[in-house]
Amino acid sequence: MEDRHTVMLDIAGEPTQAFFAVIDGHGGHAAGENGGAFAAGVLLKNRELYTTDVGDSKAVLSMKGNAITLTNNHHLTTREDELARIENSGGFLYFHNGVFRVNGSIDVSRAFGDIHLKDWIISEPEIMKLPLT
Structure with missing residues (x-):
């Protein structure tokens, strides 16, 4: 299994x-050799939430019964800015059955690993900050 999670409470005694x-791995049994992963993380520090996202993992906060999405999606069908970035860097976008795929492979613009796509798929996360009141 290539999926993992982590929980760290009271960081540095605080x-x-x-x-x-x-962390959502992809690539099956070969994930450790040439696969990749998506990830979503949340840091709670002094009544502020910092969220990070790479790929199609999503962080959602439930506040008073309402779902608040904390991360951006990197699916190519919803992100024209990411499509343009990939095309401008020389990547080929294959559209099949309603889904864009980078060089015919994965359907997201950001991921860890996937070495064969590193010229177009970046691992830089999007980070957001949300004050808690």
Whole structure:
């Protein structure tokens, strides 16, 4: 199995700090050799949430019964800015059954690993900050 999660509470002995992450691997049994992963993480520090996202993993906050999406999606069908970035760097976008795929492979613009796509798929996360009141 290539999926993982982590929970770190009371970071550095501070009860106001915690970190949570989900890592969603792809590539099957060969993931450790040439696969990749998507990830979403949340850092709670002094009544502020910092979220990070690479790929199609999503972080959602439930506040008073309402779902608040904390991360951006990197699916190519929803991100024209990411499509343009990939095309401008020489990547080929294959559209099949309603889904764009980079060089005929994965359907996201950001991921860890996937060495064969590194000229177009970046691992830089998008980071957001949300004050908690």
